[in-house]
Amino acid sequence: MHIACPSTSQAQDWWNLMRQKNATKLYVVADHGIYRLRAFSTDRKKCGELSLGLRNRKLAQQVANSLAIEVDDDSPAAIVNSYLNHKLMQVKACSQGKYAQTSLATSKEHSLSTVKSRLNNHLLPFCRKRHITNIKDLYRCEIIGAYIDTLIVDEPIGDTARSIMASTLAMLRWYDRSKGHIFISNNFNDSIKGWPSTFGYRRKREKIFLKPNQIQAILRYEYPNDRIKAMFYLPLICGLRYNEFIHLRWRDLHTENGNMDVPFAKGGSDRKTQYPKVMQTFLDRVRKKRSTGNLPGDYIFEDYNKHRDLAIYKTFMKKILNIDGNDTASNGLRRSGCNLISKYQLGLADKQLGHSVCTKVTHKCYIDNEDFEDINYFWDTFYAICIKPDTVVGAESVRLMAMQPENVIDYFKLDTKAV
Numbered sequence: 237m238h239i240a241c242p243s244t245s246q247a248q249d250w251w252n253l254m255r256q257k258n259a260t261k262l263y264v265v266a267d268h269g270i271y272r273l274r275a276f277s278t279d280r281k282k283c284g285e286l287s288l289g290l291r292n293r294k295l296a297q298q299v300a301n302s303l304a305i306e307v308d309d310d311s312p313a314a315i316v317n318s319y320l321n322h323k324l325m326q327v328k329a330c331s332q333g334k335y336a337q338t339s340l341a342t343s344k345e346h347s348l349s350t351v352k353s354r355l356n357n358h359l360l361p362f363c364r365k366r367h368i369t370n371i372k373d374l375y376r377c378e379i380i381g382a383y384i385d386t387l388i389v390d391e392p393i394g395d396t397a398r399s400i401m402a403s404t405l406a407m408l409r410w411y412d413r414s415k416g417h418i419f420i421s422n423n424f425n426d427s428i429k430g431w432p433s434t435f436g437y438r439r440k441r442e443k444i445f446l447k448p449n450q451i452q453a454i455l456r457y458e459y460p461n462d463r464i465k466a467m468f469y470l471p472l473i474c475g476l477r478y479n480e481f482i483h484l485r486w487r488d489l490h491t492e493n494g495n496m497d498v499p500f501a502k503g504g505s506d507r508k509t510q511y512p513k514v515m516q517t518f519l520d521r522v523r524k525k526r527s528t529g530n531l532p533g534d535y536i537f538e539d540y541n542k543h544r545d546l547a548i549y550k551t552f553m554k555k556i557l558n559i560d561g562n563d564t565a566s567n568g569l570r571r572s573g574c575n576l577i578s579k580y581q582l583g584l585a586d587k588q589l590g591h592s593v594c595t596k597v598t599h600k601c602y603i604d605n606e607d608f609e610d611i612n613y614f615w616d617t618f619y620a621i622c623i624k625p626d627t628v629v630g631a632e633s634v635r636l637m638a639m640q641p642e643n644v645i646d647y648f649k650l651d652t653k654a655v
Contacts, residue, residue: 242286250286251275251303259283260313262303264296271296273303278364312363315371316355319407323348354403362386374408375419377427384431397435446572450557452622454569457556462522463537464548469518471566472573473615474509475588477502478566482540486523487532491516494612510587510608512615577614587611 259275275283459465470481488497578585
């Protein structure tokens, strides 16, 4: 069946008509495999739709982006779209240039999605609530001051509020440069002077450091499947972040060297980390269970979803250790493993995390380690001690077991000279 596709001028005329109907949002939706555009007003009222006759979502999204950007409009939504398109061009240039084969391109793409989320979820709602229809109003001292006050009330966490404000100022400075530096004045700079200290450095969630007996309970727990077990073992034992272990492939594991490659490390770099025998045994068993997905280029585990997995972390930390809080994800396990091994032997914490441990320096340089024999020995020995009793199933039994003095692991009794 032949499907008529509108021309560029027809699509632009349709969007101009939608703008006259106060349309501010443009979405790409699928209807029986054919993508179309739907326009909505600020109050979520449907203004109209246009069939593109396309079966490729990426092409349909490009049409939507071009319509939203080509309109001569100084509204905050239009300028945000223009800014995100500018950042997208930078990401494409990075992925097609000399950084194409590195994880830096993926890191820039992730950064773009973060900036888009900050602007769409915080700046644009503020503009709609204040009835700001022109981007120039954001350069007024009283408006930008009110935006800072709003972030303090709505996002009281230092890191989050500071990041949102930094992304907003980056967009405002970009627009000011594109117009010949006519909006940012000395008064504007004075009004935002010292804005980082306004938010402070308070953390929303308290950091969790698990004790040795709590780590023992995690290692002995009967998980419902191997994927959830890996979500706990890889951060705790191998020191991997969530975004690092979801990208692991079978080819990244090096059993003979006792290490694994981390191609998507934080900051767009790559590194190596430990791969003790306890993890080798576990992943070998996982591989033998499968009939497919065992090729070198296949992901070790698929079907990851960050929001769902965060709920899984919270649920099982509550079941196993009766711990509540928002710091119950992979970073809490990663930090606890580092804390445990640093008390066992000085210097191993750097290898556990993959970078130097320093509280006074915010920049963390990745360490190019190849030999993980000492840290692999620690985890193999610690795991062997942890699983000596029979595996305990059930939350209450695990908590009772962890409170018994005879079952508490004393990491100082681990002797590197003993076999």
